[in-house]
Amino acid sequence: MGKVVAVTGNEAVAEALRQVNPDVCAAYPITPQTDMMQRFGSFVNNGKVKTEIILTESEHSSMSACVGASAAGGRVITATSSQGLALMFEILFIASGTRLPIIMPVVNRALSAPLNIHGDHSDAMGARDAGWIQLWSENTQEAYDNTIQAFRIAEHPDIRLPAMVCLDGFIISHSIERIEYLDDNEVSNFVGEYKPVNPMLDIEHPVSYGPLILPDYYMEFRKAHDAVMSKVSKVVLDVAKDFEKISGRKYGLFETYRLEDADIGIVILNSAAGTTKDVIDEFREKGIKAGLLKPRLYRPFPYKEIGEALKHLKAVCVLDRADAFGASHGPLYIDIASSLYPYEKRPILINKIYGLGGRDYMPGHAELVLNELVEIAKTGKINVVKEYIGVRE
Amino acid sequence: MEKMLEIRWHGRGGQGTVTAAKVFADACLSGGNYVQAFPEYGPERSGAPLRAYNRVSSKELRMHCPVLKPGIVVIADATLLDGVNVTDGAVDNAAFIVNSSKDPKEIREKLKAKPTQKVFTVDATKIAIECFGRPMPNSPLVGSLSKISSVVSLQQALDDVQKSFGKKFSQKIIDGNLEAVRRGYEEVKEG
Numbered sequence A: 001m002g003k004v005v006a007v008t009g010n011e012a013v014a015e016a017l018r019q020v021n022p023d024v025c026a027a028y029p030i031t032p033q034t035d036m037m038q039r040f041g042s043f044v045n046n047g048k049v050k051t052e053i054i055l056t057e058s059e060h061s062s063m064s065a066c067v068g069a070s071a072a073g074g075r076v077i078t079a080t081s082s083q084g085l086a087l088m089f090e091i092l093f094i095a096s097g098t099r100l101p102i103i104m105p106v107v108n109r110a111l112s113a114p115l116n117i118h119g120d121h122s123d124a125m126g127a128r129d130a131g132w133i134q135l136w137s138e139n140t141q142e143a144y145d146n147t148i149q150a151f152r153i154a155e156h157p158d159i160r161l162p163a164m165v166c167l168d169g170f171i172i173s174h175s176i177e178r179i180e181y182l183d184d185n186e187v188s189n190f191v192g193e194y195k196p197v198n199p200m201l202d203i204e205h206p207v208s209y210g211p212l213i214l215p216d217y218y219m220e221f222r223k224a225h226d227a228v229m230s231k232v233s234k235v236v237l238d239v240a241k242d243f244e245k246i247s248g249r250k251y252g253l254f255e256t257y258r259l260e261d262a263d264i265g266i267v268i269l270n271s272a273a274g275t276t277k278d279v280i281d282e283f284r285e286k287g288i289k290a291g292l293l294k295p296r297l298y299r300p301f302p303y304k305e306i307g308e309a310l311k312h313l314k315a316v317c318v319l320d321r322a323d324a325f326g327a328s329h330g331p332l333y334i335d336i337a338s339s340l341y342p343y344e345k346r347p348i349l350i351n352k353i354y355g356l357g358g359r360d361y362m363p364g365h366a367e368l369v370l371n372e373l374v375e376i377a378k379t380g381k382i383n384v385v386k387e388y389i390g391v392r393e
Numbered sequence B: 001m002e003k004m005l006e007i008r009w010h011g012r013g014g015q016g017t018v019t020a021a022k023v024f025a026d027a028c029l030s031g032g033n034y035v036q037a038f039p040e041y042g043p044e045r046s047g048a049p050l051r052a053y054n055r056v057s058s059k060e061l062r063m064h065c066p067v068l069k070p071g072i073v074v075i076a077d078a079t080l081l082d083g084v085n086v087t088d089g090a091v092d093n094a095a096f097i098v099n100s101s102k103d104p105k106e107i108r109e110k111l112k113a114k115p116t117q118k119v120f121t122v123d124a125t126k127i128a129i130e131c132f133g134r135p136m137p138n139s140p141l142v143g144s145l146s147k148i149s150s151v152v153s154l155q156q157a158l159d160d161v162q163k164s165f166g167k168k169f170s171q172k173i174i175d176g177n178l179e180a181v182r183r184g185y186e187e188v189k190e191g
Helices: A009-020 A035-045 A059-072 A082-097 A122-126 A140-155 A184-191 A218-247 A272-285 A303-310 A331-340 A363-379 B017-030 B104-111 B124-132 B138-149 B154-166 B171-187
Strands: A004-008 A024-027 A052-055 A103-108 A133-137 A163-168 A176-180 A254-257 A264-267 A290-295 A297-299 A315-320 A348-353 A386-388 B005-012 B034-039 B049-057 B072-075 B095-099 B118-122
Touching: A004 A009, A004 B017, A009 A035, A009 A103, A009 A140, A009 A163, A009 A184, A024 A035, A024 A059, A035 A052, A052 A059, A059 A082, A082 A122, A082 A218, A103 A122, A103 A140, A133 A140, A140 A163, A140 A176, A140 A184, A140 A218, A176 B017, A184 A218, A218 A297, A254 A272, A254 A303, A264 A363, A272 A290, A272 A363, A290 A303, A303 A331, A315 A331, A315 A363, A331 A348, A348 A363, B005 B017, B005 B138, B017 B034, B017 B049, B017 B138, B017 B154, B072 B138, B095 B104, B095 B138, B104 B118, B118 B138, B124 B138, B124 B171, B138 B154, B138 B171, B154 B171
Parallel strands: A024 A052, A103 A163, A133 A163, A264 A290, A264 A315, A315 A348, A348 A386, B005 B072, B072 B095, B095 B118
Antiparallel strands: A004 A176, A133 A297, A176 B034, A254 A290, B005 B049, B034 B049
């Protein structure tokens, strides 16, 4: 049994990284970086980890250094946020296409312009199709637990893909909550010793990374990447089972809350899910059958399993903390709509954009949405499919 | 604790208000509670009004948003009473703890507190200056809050201040802060 502490999300994730004790960390040390890397840097300086830290001049460089260190054969981490993730964009594809299991916590914050570094999912949503695994976390405990599990998932011999662990900027990253830490040896036994595959530093077996692939083979690489993605769900569930043994905490591909017998439901990511659960309890007390689905594994998206979990509902609202510009819907809505499309009988779907740039998501917003869903379920009529909420007119 | 306790802090940047919320959360943790402590995020400017929040509950805290209906409001700087609506959303049986040398009855009138709400004052700045020579009201306020909230004992608050300050400060400063917490606990008075 580990220790119970009150810490910020950043402290907790830095602690998980200390317990894993990776070989290399390459990070950009200035805003939009958060104090997560500052805390991890102190562990390095105080000799608490054997990690070699490289402070780079940009996030483009930090991800490039991670690619090099990972290809060399190290267990590699970095962290970023907001514009930092945007600046990495080019190298994200190189990390995933080269099948390098780099672990990167992403403190979800808004993108410029206008300049804003508050809680928002625009950063990670922009990188959702970069071939990385994405795990999303409701609270500090989940951010800590997901970070530890991410190593096992990403490094699994069937997978070998980089993974992001997403947590809400400020709301989780800078707020203090009670969580339980695992013991150091439990974490190190759980993640195990890192086994590099075809490391460049193995000079007895020389390998080449990043060669030119012409049209005769490029597409086969992409097909192989897609095929690997389809195996991730099973590994995530297997790792979750093992993690439950050491922690007592259950994880799946997504979490459902009072959803099985529900008529109406909300689909929402990260910290806002917690606030919504409390409101769902209030609606249940009034006799309204409301439920919630919170994706955890967002990439690869478990379309089939999520479609199955939602198809019996009458009306569902997907809440997005990012917009996918194009006069269409938010990114989570688009995925949920895809997961429900195969079913002839499926819920009526609406989309709300909330909480951009750190705008608070309050219980009142969840109430508003649930009341609208009650109406839709009753009448079958939609007023407007997509709408911004908690915003000035 | 049967129900969730929600606390709102009003202070000014640089007064240690956010630290006070953290220290209080930590002290509540030792009582086996679930806790949250978080400031209202914005540009951090010395002297600017700020808010911080605590939630304490025996059940898991899932709510991740600012406190709208505080059961206790702590005002670390009485000059805020003129510019900030500190009573906003406070529940009918809320308690206000104001750092002021004034009589609690006078502060009650200024706040226009409801008859069902309680108003307390403590001269936290004076206590702080006397105990450790700096006008930082956070430690005495943690003491007063421990008493008014009845969530943590004085000893738990003292232990926690010892723990959180122990890493950063000299024994003299720590002792001064411990004395300040004790006096904040003892000298808070109702009006």
